[in-house]
Amino acid sequence: QEKQLRIDLNTNYADVVVDIGKMLVGESCRKKMTSLNQKKQRRDLSRAVCALLNSGGGIVRMESEDRNYCFQKHGIGLDIENSLRDCIGSNEIGEYFTWMQEGSNLLLFVKTWSCGGLEQGSAEPTKPRLCSLSTGLFYRSGTSVFPVKSREAPGFLRGKKSSAKCGNANGPSAKRAWLNFFGGANETPLNIQEHNIQDAADRFLKKDQVLVGEVLGFTETTHIEFKEYSTKNILEYMNKNLPKYVSAFANTEGGYLFFGVDDNGRVTGTHSNVEKEALEETVAETMRSMSVYHSCGSGALGVQFQTHILDVYDQAGCSQGYICAVHIERSCCPVFHGDPESWMVMDGKIERLRAGKWMELMTAADPDVSALATEFRTELSLANGPPLIKPVYSRAGLQCAAELQEHLYPVGSNEIKWKPETICTDLFSEYPGLEDLMRKQLHGVTTGILIFSRSWATDIGLKNNPDVVCDALLVADNQYPVLFTVVRDTSCVTSGTWRETARALKQKLVNDGGYTSRVCVIPQILQLNGTKDQREVAENDVPRQETLHDSTSPYPKSYILTSRDIPAFLRALVIVVLGFKSYLSDHLGCEIFNLLTLKQYELLSKNLHKVRKLFVLGLPGTGKTIVALKIIEKIKNTFHCSAEEILYICENQPLRNIVKNKGCHAVTRATFLRGSFPHVKHIVVDEAQNFRRDEGDWYRHARSIVKRSGGIFWVFVDFFQTTYPCGCGLDFSKMYPQEWLTKMVRNAGEICHAMLNLMKEILQTRSIDMPCEVLEKLLEQAECAHSLTGSFQKQIIRSEELAKYVAELCKIYVEQGYSLRDIAILCSTQPAAEQFRLELQPELERQLSKHRVRRVLGLAEDISENIIVLDSIRRFSGLERMIVFVIHPDTPQGQLFDNLVLCAVSRANTKVHLLH
Ligand SMILES: [Zn+2]
Structure with a gap:
């Protein structure tokens, strides 16, 4: 039983801190410990480190048992250093770990794991996708059993997978694929001799009885292992040792394990007090406890095996127990001795991964998008990212992450850019004093960007804090990244929770954005005093700020950003902010992400407190439904409401079903007209051009609901796609404020071209009641964003x-x-x-x-x-x-x-x- 390691979210760090308790550190102290105690402490440290490596990085905190401990004088201890090397399976400990002493505490800063790109000339990453101390898998090589090492695991699992795919696990091509794993060592297939030996073993097992001292006439091979064990404890012994052999034989080529035969192939028998049934039951029980994870789709269960028990007699005809031979068949998919030793931070706890989940994460690979290769560009690949990322693609023709970053988050030389300008202008006119307050923070900072948001929390999918005026993220050369949170009154900031946005942002930069260097986000609270007198503000403000600032502890210097890190940092930020789950995810059977366009993002960045009502006029294929779904999420976080309080309305059941499946409260217009929806506060209408007025005034109904609650009312409409000749119930003259989406992102070039011609026709015929002037201007701005011709x-x-x-x-x-x-x-x-x-x-x-x-x-x-x-x-x-x-x-x-x-x-x- 291992103790549960505690994750402490209430430290002075905006980071995941694992507290492993007391530890004896320092080379000389460690040497004096018993090896058992050494091992126990190393084990706790390794678990914490492994979990952090696998979940985006963080800090391990331990308390020195020795009060006079000094990091500078005493160091850490060689055995601890070695266990860190074991965690990462290499000598690059300097790349992943930084030590720091903080009073009597010792902190170990852990950077995220990443699999480090493809090996040259190969489609396989240089490192496994996860850190694991052990894999729980064994294989047989010659007459020995070896554990599959963590770094060998990807090759091993791939070999198993491709041989299982061939259908016949023993077919020649399957065998070849499989043998690749073992490199040159086992390249020759079964030779004639080994075949004969297996046949001999088969024949031997058909005997009714054998004599003690009899020689079997065949030797140990890759497929045969003898175990002599003649005391009463044999059942216990089998329980303990059988699983390793079962895993090894089943994972290699199958084989026989004989109990009651010595190394020279001489029959010894078991202890005569051991019963035959007990032997059989022990074997069966062990087999039931083994985990096999089938990725082959065969639906096969468990390990395939037979138990043969032969009576053993001496010359006088007295019973000398048995030979128990277990024939283990080769398994199509990996057979685990137990769960691998690999951990992750899940729901604020450190959890050991189960074998199935571990296998899934270890073998995760980018989906095969070769059929779509002309349509997509890879932005983030599983082959070079941290363990938790999902693949991200951008559409060909649209701006890629690097271009989006240049637009949204440009970095000049020798200046600090304040972005986005519109938000800055709004905020500074709303809050006099804010600009000065921010300027003061930038003392000594020369190159970088200060990114404002009404709420960085909602930007990254967290609930916002109503007391927060705005947040500004500083990403600058030779500085730690800082997230300034501006509040009217610092007393309204609950201690402990105000670091949450910074912590979540840091984790997301790694786990969503794929940032693999050392990273931290330092949270800092600033108080905005409402008085007009700026000097007074400054004086009142400083002491409070300082106390808050001091309560944030420092990171090692290696966490300071340099101009070289900044572009990658900001690209990761683009993916965090603009990424959305692609429709193609269902299609490819795995989660992939695309990026929003700048215009889509701009719509989503609206200050919802001000823009309560909005009409979004879009051309076909401009991604209106994506924006509609994203705005629902934002409403949820901005106003802290439940899914039930936001209503999505469209015309058709199929679209409604899709939106419903994403966890939104969605109805068709017809259903909407029949209900009163007392819980609904906010309404988002999609595809409004398909609505009909003749079945009831949906618009007035919706208006009265949002008016009652003071809620959000956004209407997405595409008049070009109007198919009902009677009006849809919208009054064009009152459709304000209005925003347009004109970048056609979802259709290939030739289709866009045809669509543009159709839209021109529609405008010329003017057969329906439409705001033609607006549509003409919309069409003028139409832009096909696709470089794929189609x-x-x-x-x-x-x-x-x-x-x-x-x-x-x-x-x-x-x-x-x-x-x-x-x-x-x-x-x-x-x-x-x-x-x-x-x-x-x-x-x-x-x-x-x-x-x-x-x-x-x-x-x-x-x-x-x-x-x-x-x-x-x-x-x-x-x-x-x-x-x-x-x-x-x-x-x-x-x-x-x-x-x-x-x-x-x-x-x-x-x-x-x-x-x-
Ligand atoms: Zn299988």
């Missing part, structure tokens, strides 16, 4: 040939490597979609018969499943897929025809087939 094909296909034509194209796409979930087929109306389904279903099944798919077609609701969506254009509104077929678009009396086509076309990321 394709847009318009063809005339006769109705009777349509199903066959579409089915054939689908087959071609599937054969090119697209999956069913890349395709959507859209018809004008629901009845038209139902009709086309009847025609298409048999054709598709015929074309795709080779691919053995159970279900080919689904509805818009099934968008996250691996099916082709066949539905109406309207029901697919707000959703998207790579390839979209538009089937014979048609509207009654030719009304709003272009709008309907635009709606359909804008749903495609890369390819459109418009079939007339």
Whole structure:
């Protein structure tokens, strides 16, 4: 039983501090300790260090047992140093660790682990993804058993994975993949002799009885191990030793473990008091306790084994116990002796990783986006980041993280830039004295950036503190990064919690932003006095500030930023602030992140206390729904409200379902009109152009709800995608304040081009009631952000040939490597979609018969499943897929025809087939 290590969040550091208690430090003191005590203390330290390395870094605090201890004079102790080397599996302790004495406490500053990039000329990272003291895995080499070392683990797990994938774990290609792990040592496959030895063992086990002293006639090999153990304690002995052998044999090539045979292959038998059933049960029990984690999908359970028990007699025919032989089969997937020794900080506690979770993290790799390679650029890769990061990609054609950083957080030489200017201007006019107060803090700072925000807490997804006027993050050359938090009155800042934003920001820079150098964020509280007299402010203010400042303890000098670190630091910050979970995550089966555009970010940075009502006019494909979801999150944090208090309203059930799945309170307009929603305070309306006025005044209903609560009311609308000829219930003359989204980010170049032409048509015909002047200006600003060309094909296909034509194209796409979930087929109306389904279903099944798919077609609701969506254009509104077929678009009396086509076309990321 190991003691639970305590994480102390109430220290003077805005960091994760693990308190491991008393420790005897110093070379000479350590030498005098018993080795058991040494080991115990090292163990606690290693657990804390390992957890911090794996979770973004932090500080281990220990109290010196010796009151006269002095770091400068006594040092740390060689055994401790060695255990740190063991943690990182190399000699680079200077890269990860810094020691510092603070009174009677000794602090060890731990930098995050990172796997350090790809090995030259290889697709594999140079280091494992996680730090582990042991792996819990064993393998067999010759007649010995070895533990799989942490640094060998990635290769070992990959070898197992690829051999399991081959289906037949014993097939020749599987064996080759597997043998790669062992390098040259085991390169020859089973030779004839070893085969014969295994056959001999097989034959031997078919005997009914054997004589004590009999010689087996075969020797120990990779596949055979003898254990002589003839005391009564054999069951205990088996319990203790069997697991290691089971792991080793199962992880290598399988084999036999004989109990009751000595090293020379001579039968000794077990103790005669041991019962046969007890032996069998002990083996079975051990096997049940072994953990196997199948990533092969075979659904196989446990270790496959057989127990053979042979009676042993002496010459006189008296029983001499048994030979117990366990035949362990080679396992398709890794077999663990126990959980690996690897820890993480989880929910404020240090937890040991279970074998399954450990394997998942160890083998995590960037998704295969080779099919999307032209569309995406890698911003953050698992191959060179800290253990907890997720891969981040930016869209080709959009600004990448480095360019976004240049825009948002530029750093000049010999000046401090104050950014963003709009927020600075607003804040300084609202709070006279703020500018002076900040200027005073910059004494002696020459180069860098001071980044203001109404609340850095909400910017990084935390709840804001209403007493905070603003925060400013200083990132400057030759300084520690500092997060200034400006409050009206320092007395309203609860001790202990005010460092939380700085701590979370530091952790996020590493765990989300992928920053791998040493990093800290020093929190500092500043008091803004409301009086107009600046001198008075200054005098009143200084002593208080100083006490607060002093209560933050220093970091080692190596945590000071240099001009070389700053760009990487700010790029990590861009990823923290602009990253959002991509729609592609579901598609690729793992979480990946994309980056917001500057305009999207600007909308999200609005001061919600001021901009309560906002109309966001967007062009198709500008990411309105993403911004809508992000603003919901921000409302939640700014006003401290529950999910139930914010309502998302859209027209269609499929889009509503997707938003609901993200944990938001979402309804369709129809449901909204029927309810009163007494708990709702804030409302976000998406796709408002699809709303109808003739079924009730949704706008007035929504207004009265937010008016009652003084809440937020944001409406996202795209008039070009209007498909109902009767108005949607918005009064154009009253749609203020207004913001525009004109950067088309979701559609490839050729599709954008077609969309722009359609929008021009729509404006020319002016068949509906629309604010044409505004739309004209919107269109003028339209900008296709995609460097991927994609394709847009318009063809005339006769109705009777349509199903066959579409089915054939689908087959071609599937054969090119697209999956069913890349395709959507859209018809004008629901009845038209139902009709086309009847025609298409048999054709598709015929074309795709080779691919053995159970279900080919689904509805818009099934968008996250691996099916082709066949539905109406309207029901697919707000959703998207790579390839979209538009089937014979048609509207009654030719009304709003272009709008309907635009709606359909804008749903495609890369390819459109418009079939007339
Ligand atoms: Zn398996």
